[in-house]
Amino acid sequence: MLQNDLLLRAAKGQEVERAPVWLMRQAGRVLPEYRATRARAKNFIDFVKNPELACEVTIQPVDILGVDAAIIFSDILVIPEAMGLPYQMIEAKGPWFEKTVKNKNDVEALHIAEAGNLDYVLKAIRLTKKELNQRVPLIGFAGAPWTLFAYMIEGSGSKTFSKAKQFLYTQPEVAHLLLEKITQSSINYLKAQVEAGADMLQIFDSWAGVLSENMYYEFSLKYISKICDALSPLVPVTVFAKDAHYAIEKIAQTNCNSIGLDWTIDPTKARNQAVTKTLQGNADPCLLYAPEQKIISETHSMLKSFGKQRYICNLGHGLYPDLDKEKVKLFVDVVKSYNWTS
């Protein structure tokens, strides 16, 4: 039995004494302890594939920052790799794929990933669950099919993802074929994460914002919805579609439990658009550069807007690596010590 199940109760819409708090990229470079562990791996891919190191950095923020959940340290691009499209992580540049998907043949050459292809993540989850010893829930995750697709076509990060979008416009049937393969892989992967011990799941649609509303529904949300259907009601699922301000009402119609919001979204509007769901977010990560008093007042104002129930406190995006660990901890402390009357 979990000693702290605030996150799970909040996600399920059950009553809580206060909102839980965790931070996207909490297992990351903002912690000197993370950087020390990271230095013990040869490169990023080896780091991700080492269950002992992954377990270590996953637990660090629970110990150091006092967050109400751990999220397994991994990378969204493990799925493309497991499907047959390996990548490198280039320092200060981001992911890079030597081979990209260009046509139907390339899609057919990829296989649907099975749990066995991602055994190192499952091992990390089992190890972490054991080490956490029921202190807080462990979150598993995957990238949304569209976001993974975008990298598999583009071959790297991009401001516009214009190659990936060009593919949607010129080869829509092939795009759906690939999205379906990614979706099936993701379902296999996420179910295996739950079997290995993940208490909750999050789907990251990091590049939702480059699509128009109709394209988003056709090429992204449709597949996210399939994943939610396949996972429900195993564990609660959060969908975080960054910059998809237009899609909140439609995301609320999927079988997800909670919806992640970036910092451009007004909490009150989001409440009205997603009355039956829990909301997660949405402080601007840059707020944590501010003087302490500003961090406190802005966080209080955010907590007041969201209210105590059906709310998971988080940022609107991942922590930036150059943030001050003490200010990150302050944010967590402010949430936990807030006078939660409403």
Added chain:
Amino acid sequence: MLQNDLLLRAAKGQEVERAPVWLMRQAGRVLPEYRATRARAKNFIDFVKNPELACEVTIQPVDILGVDAAIIFSDILVIPEAMGLPYQMIEAKGPWFEKTVKNKNDVEALHIAEAGNLDYVLKAIRLTKKELNQRVPLIGFAGAPWTLFAYMIEGSGSKTFSKAKQFLYTQPEVAHLLLEKITQSSINYLKAQVEAGADMLQIFDSWAGVLSENMYYEFSLKYISKICDALSPLVPVTVFAKDAHYAIEKIAQTNCNSIGLDWTIDPTKARNQAVTKTLQGNADPCLLYAPEQKIISETHSMLKSFGKQRYICNLGHGLYPDLDKEKVKLFVDVVKSYNWTS
């Protein structure tokens, strides 16, 4: 007297026979003719500073694509340069400032740009007006103060502009000092563009989307509003705040005439949020990668959503350099030959 004043009438909310169409970055690499002219300059900065070459590429899309307006070829970063902060344009990377603004001393060392500092742009405008020979209106432009500020602090493009935002959170008074100087410079510059012959103006807030709603009002829209006040009613002004989906109602409260929309914005919602303004946009530039039939059907559907009056047809962002010129021309033709009954 202008032979084609559709753009100006649409911007002023006067009746039109059909909506005018022009394209952001129409004077750009999508045209082989542009690339030929560009090759005659030593580098991008020399290109921008050469009124004859600037005039040439400004007129090309009017001749080749048949658009209803020309927009003077220049760069938003000429203002930082005129204030004392020079930059380079690095091939395939974007702008780069050797010196950036770090503190109050740096801000005080900058001066408010006067028209004389930007004489080469004014010369290009006068030359272009003469060469256009009243065929279509000429649009002048400037970057919004926040967007210029973001480059002046960050020193280059960025996915997050976290340094620029950190500056807002840690040195808000100094930020306002710099934003005020940029605003005064922009007013001087835009007034001079009108005196030189610009028939309309557009303010580009390219990095609006990285700010939260409240930050946007405090550090961006306040200054855009000042510029609109200073320019009104000399010529119509368009405000294009990319990704600032949350701000349309407030932009509609400024003295601008028209509001640019990116492709994530629903035309009907925008109409309701800005009833007294003309709307401009908002096709996804990637639509122009699509097969012809798709370009036609999607463009028709967009035109139907916006309707004939108070509308300027455009993309939701600039043309991408690898688009096919013929498809770009198709888009323009589709708009011009649309059966504009409503």
